[in-house]
Amino acid sequence: MTESDDEKIADLEAVLWHDDPRFARGLGKGRPRRPREYRHGRHWLALSLALAAVVTGAMVPHGLLLAAGLVLAALAVNLFDTTRRRRLRRRRP
Incomplete structure (x- = not known):
């Protein structure tokens, strides 16, 4: 070379x-x-906990738990976006 x-x-x-x-x-x-x-172990854990909160909030009829579970599920799904993390890493000096 x-x-x-x-x-x-x-x-x-x-x-x-x-x-x-x-x-x-x-x-x-x-x-x-x-x-x-391609490492999503913690993301799947966060998503499963959020969905468990949604299901529990629906089964128990507890609106606050259901709403919190929906918000957490939206945040957990956002963790799977790899392009956003790449952009944030490039901005740091």
């Missing part, structure tokens, strides 16, 4: 390391992990 190719690869490696260090470490060890965009 030429010198400019090595520089480009080093730049890509630095950007990858800055963006997702867990993924970059896994690549270095030969056991890559999922990129950050």
